[in-house]
Amino acid sequence: MKTKAKSIEECQTLFEIEVTKETLDKAFEDVYDEIIKVANIPGFRVGRAPKELVKKRYEKSAKEEVLKRLIPEAYKRALEDHGIAPITLPEISDVQLEEGKSLIFKARTETRPKFKLKNYKGIRIEKKKIAVKDGDVDKTLDNLREANAKYVGIENRQLQFGDYAVSDLDCFVEGKPIHKKRENLWVYVDKDSITPQLCEKMTGMAKGEERDIDVALPENYPDKTLAGKPARYHISLKEIKMKVLPNLDDEFAKDLNKDSLEILKKEVSKELENRMRLGAEVDMENQLLNKIMDDNVFDVPPSFVARQLSYMVEDAKRRLAEKGFKKDDLDKRGKELAGKFKNDASRQVRLLFILDEIASLEGI
Template structure:
């Protein structure tokens, strides 16, 4: 096999691959054995048609597609290794020559990992930021604990207030006609959450249990459903029930209920200590992120759009998983917020670009600084993973090896060591 690489654009080029006729012949033999099993020719049992008769009747060209399916993956993979390119997307394949008795030649148009020209990455300065813990921080954390212990109580004689949970039926109409997705029964909405179209939740305030009212809103001009965008809608709403959070008193009894402490002061002291430890970790993360961002900003990289889109895909999948944990899917979220999938993806675009740029920069710094990861360091990382998952190290290693994940673990350790290098060489280093 022969392979050559010719760059045609900054991050794209053409990989020309020539597979000799002997390999093509072998692939055609395999293709024939596969195809002939399902061929019926009068005078022969199914699957027993001789090769010459098959080719005379159907033509050798009928085997080409299967032969390509056999040859292409291995030939492309070998050519990538031979030319030392790093593709970041699926190739666009064009067949130049496919004839029996001649070499098989194809061209693959490939987007490759971009070249990175490093700028300054040592001696960088971290912008100061306050990570101290004050009384307001402790009170805010105590408030969260209080809310977690709160109880939703049905409001029998009262009106909807901001923060209440309202159980209701609603149906939306435009020009007197109901529209798809505008109806629900026994729906629970937290008033003030911003979950519905602007203006809807505000108009619920003051409603009583059992009351019915019309709520008039206008869909945003950029609403994801074009047939609704910018239109005025009337929602007929029936309020079934109002639930309001009742919070416990913040006293020693509360402290005893939610912790191992006897007094509220002891609980506050514990909260303060934990917040300090949390802030310390946040400060460390802040410093590391600052240095990575600065090093990436100083580097010259022309990002392939496909790399950014792949990262957006990953972020959207992660976001979907988070939504599912809250009991909703992406489609429902899209309806609630008035954003289509493209708009949601657009929200991740900037962060995706930053992440891809940062990863490429760190990868290049690691090469420039000869950052290596030992087998012992990989084992230590596996040990940490095993502890987190409450599994045996050997079991985690077997799983990683089976899924090809050991190299990923090694890469993660290398990236971490590279960031350590940036920290130790920063102006703020102790």
């Protein structure tokens, strides 16, 4: 058997493999002998049909079986001959198979990147200083108040900015609904909302009132095919709610199972300090890994990059879907996202091999 191995770009090896005529002839003989034993040919008892007739009738099946036996064996020997450890299954191509001649084919496989790890010890990095400020504590307390807010029904006035409108809502573009009817939808009536015109025209509504409102959908509407188009909303206002924040006092602290506001503030400060410390550790780790990767640049297997890129794109599409983007729009964004994440995907794969090499060198 003859084999040639040629390294090509991006951690790939191309083998040119030739199996001798003698080996091929023997494989055909073995296969045809096995077929003869079970071949059911009219006019002949099983196992008694002439070999030439069997060859004529079962030539295609015999070739498939010969390839199934010889290609894996020849490929394995080629790997051993050239000392190559593949990390993917081979792609077989350019198969030349004819009885009485040699079997010739090519096999392309991906291999581990070859690199000598540099500069992964003694790296200097910066540690962020940790300091919890009063403003940080105050902001967290405000968030806790928001999370524990109560929503009180309003009966004696009309809807105004700052209220929550509990509504049934339909939206039509060119007379056709663009989504299923939304029932009991909470709409925060705010000038800075995604649909400020809608919110403005909702003000003044009374509980139980129905109203048709004509507005243009915002340019940043999730479905780009509808962005900017004239739309009609049919709104049925079922309730008006006002958010009421709890007072920042000992009673509020007790509602959170703390003995006093002072104790709550101390625990918030301690939790913020722990988060900052964890963030500083993550930042140092990122500094370290980035410096190692900057000093160790090499090609990585394309199939690994493709898998990582696919994961990153699908994860991004999932998060966009949670924000209301439709499937058609997400599919259109696939190519854009792939271009955006390609370098990051390659970098993540390179980091995988770097960390694996460090583990090997350090006996981890």
